[in-house]
Amino acid sequence: MSQPPSSPYPGSYPPPPQQPGGYQPPQQPGGYPQAPQQPGGYPGAGQPGFGAPTEPPKKKSNVGKILLIVLAVVVVLCVGGGVALYFAGKDAVNEVVDASKTRVVEPETLGGRAKSTDASLVSVVEEAKTEMKTTVPGATSIVGGVYGDPAKQDMLMVVGASALQVDPKKELDTGLSQLGGSLGVTEFRTIDAGPLGGDAKCGDGKSSGVDMGICAWSDRGSFGMFILYFKSSADLEKQFATLRAEVEKKD
Template identity: 50%
Template structure:
């Protein structure tokens, strides 16, 4: 029996679908060709290009907030401790009185090789220290509060000082140290070489807001001040104290 001729239009509608060849995509209802661009997601993998980052890297936490809290503690020391005492005219040693009246404290452009820090928050904190000293200390001739260095490099110094006539520098320093022990947990305050400007000086280890502090203070007949080295020890602060004090305290 002869076979019917092959139709040029393909198999009739009721003919079975030819078997799928290996490597060919499934045809039929709901099938769409693959899209160009991003590759299809794999099981367990989010959609999108896996080579692209999921989002911006997390920002590093700034230490400025902790530093500002420490400044507030220092302000309490300056206002309630030795610096808040009354300043008296000294009559027992004319030479010392003359030197004391010529003493001024200042913020140099650089401090022991470190540039002045102009961060707005730190500058505001420094201005607060100066304002509090001026409102509390009687008879001051000059005041200073400033920051130097870079906290991101764990190299930051804060200075706070006032000049005027002190009747009893040792007594003033004792009160100052007591305040530091309370507010900044400064311990092991030991006498150190005050340098050519004389008077008395001490350095100790402090810790506040989880930060290590190297703290040095001084008092003479014409000024009283402190140096706080963040992220440092008392030994490290002691090594630079005389240099730093000599750049902050000036006598004309």
């Protein structure tokens, strides 16, 4: 007895209808035509009515980028530090003890400027502070914040930490040499560090067309820097001692 011919369409009987022009859609296991793949790896991705629309990632502000660059320098400043246990002499020991009482605080206003509440800036600041807590060895306190109003071209950023340092001047020079290339500073000049002592330097930078005055300090118990946007370092230098006194405290 003759047998019916075997199906030329495995897994599917009766055979699917013919497409115009003789084209047969590719078969999936089970015999169902395969839906066309869309960008994104699943049917309908990126098409109207399918899935969530794709939006480009939000870019961080220039302030945020600069804050993270400065953060990297602060970490460099602290990595070379540490408690100077090998100092000899009573005066050196007293100096270390005094330095251990140093701390930095984050005021609600800085130089008369209110702390920024911009969500994107606050997010970057918190990210930077979290990073400092985990990567800066020996830090007893940290500070990071943006103050003022960019619409009025009056904005100030501060970042710093308290930690014992063996050679504050060397750490300051090392950190600023790295910062200079990132923010376009050609030269840092030595300035009066003020009543709190230590070493301090200022320089002029520029990023994304925005002028910046930069001043940094480093002493036995702390280090940090200010960046004044839309202004020169000469403008910042006039305020430096006052600003530092608002941030650096002695217990």
